[in-house]
Amino acid sequence: MRKKVARLVTLALSVCALATGAAMAQPYPARPVRLIVPFPPAGATDVLGRAIAQKLSEGLGQPVLVENRPGAGSTIGSDQVAKAAPDGYTLLLASGSLAIAANLYGKLGFDVIKSFTPVSLVGHVPHMLVVNPSVPANSVKELIALAKSRPGQLSAASQGNGTLSHLELEMFKEAAGVDILHVPYKGSNNVMPDLLAGNVSVFFDSVPSSMPLVKNGKLKALGVVGAKRLPTSPDIPTLAEAGLPGFEVKNWFALLAPAGTPKEIVQVLNAQVQKAVAAPDLAERMASQGVVLEASTPVQLAALVKTDVAKWGKVVKDANVRMN
Template identity: 70%
Template sequence: MKRFTRLAITISLCAASMTVFAQQYPSKPVKLVIPFPPAGATDVLGRALGQKLSESLGQAVVIENRPGAGSTIGAEQVASAPADGYTLLLASGSICISANLYKKLPFDPAKSFAPVSLVGHVPHMLVANPTVPANSVKELIALAKSKPGEMNVASQGNGTLSHMELELFKLAAGVELTHVPYKGSSNAMTDLLAGNVSMLFDSVTSSLPLVRKGQLKALGVVSPKRLTFAPDIPTITEAGVPGFDAANWFALLAPAGTPKEIVQVLNTHVARALESAELRQRLAAQGAVLESSTPVALAILIRDDLDRWAKVVKQAGIKLE
């Protein structure tokens, strides 16, 4: 009986000390790891968020870029960091793709992290060279079915989101398209503008200005609903491929085991930061749609994305070493 009493006291003391710790958090600078190079969409979003979080938390948020291996290097760093709330990851949906493409990853997106909050989306869109004789998704599907395998579609590289969106589109629309992988968005875009490839799934940040100049044509956006800053472009779902969903999301994650009290503190401050009109206006220019969530909702999103890409990888027979 005394043993159980001592155990109960120990648990109570631990809970009390953790509550005090959470109340004192943060008492030093917080590191935000961005697993992509500087100046990209993720970096711009992370630095803007970091600035607002710093103001809200009352502590510096230090940005550290750790690019490489499709974001897995930065993700591994955070997964193995102390679970004290002082090392965070600005993750993207690419970690769910990597988990299904590579046999040996040093982390599990669903188990190695404590979800904090969704941060937002930077939607992709399907754009085509103006010479392609199709002005809608339905016309594109009909064209592709009339010449199976003859249309070349670029991607930003094997295993990237633009590649997976292409594979999902092929499966959902029932068409044969030839995948042409490039090393990065700029190379793919150069060949698309030159007419060497027909289409590309790319972020609205880089594609929309070219659409507005008439250098590309937009066939549909990869988003649950039309974008407020481009309401004339239909979603791919309403344009002819029901259920097409491949959101390019970004979220804040902490190492697994981070105390729930600290996760809640961070969640509250992220939601507060995303309410900033100045932040929303600044990131809208980058094509970002800001949106916070509960930790539970983010955990569900991660599991759903893992399942979605697992099915696509299996059905498309994608294999990467």
């Protein structure tokens, strides 16, 4: 009887081993993939995430399902991915906000650099410096001169303490050596009425949000916060060209996987992102949303994240930025 039981146990273990081996031998992906977007639906990150998910679904041959997990400067959704199994079935559409959050929140429960495996950049949204038309400055140099002549009197809006628009302002103040009053709001939609009314004078905003107002004369664009001029508005200089050498911010979006994700899976995902951003239909669609599609190698993305974490850490510390 004991020999019979032993044979049955051995047979069962053999079957399990064969099943496990067969499962492991299945090419990735063998089931649907989750893409966590750490922001609410309908925002820029969500729109990009769903567009990329569609292209990845086509390339991978499996559904890529978007799940919104907003909150705490993108850290809630990011934490979920950081703690997920490193098997390529849970991914994160991260943004530059994650590098900022690394310096604003004391206890994240994960490490922005060590808890993720970089896959690829996906794109970026250019920002620019805009002012109310009543501001007597038509260039960055004139704005700096004006601010120096009126220390503490010019006001600049932001989307809230610790947001990208706030830290861009702090970088500008430090680089230009000026004193400008920071007025935090709760989101860009709350900023615009006061900016257009002249209740605040200066704002660092995304190009898609402000450009229509610039074109109809309701705002003045003084400079682009990036390495290059905008192809659609080549007359607007970069801030570096306008008198602040080295002033550059990249509001990036990227695909990250949990730390420890196998290189083979990362290579598959990277190849599909490269293919997606090269698709003319997606590029055209995202351009209408103000997103510039851009892929990268995992190594390039890792370097960008590391550089941004260090850069924003210095800005946060020097400006003594605190959360609301």
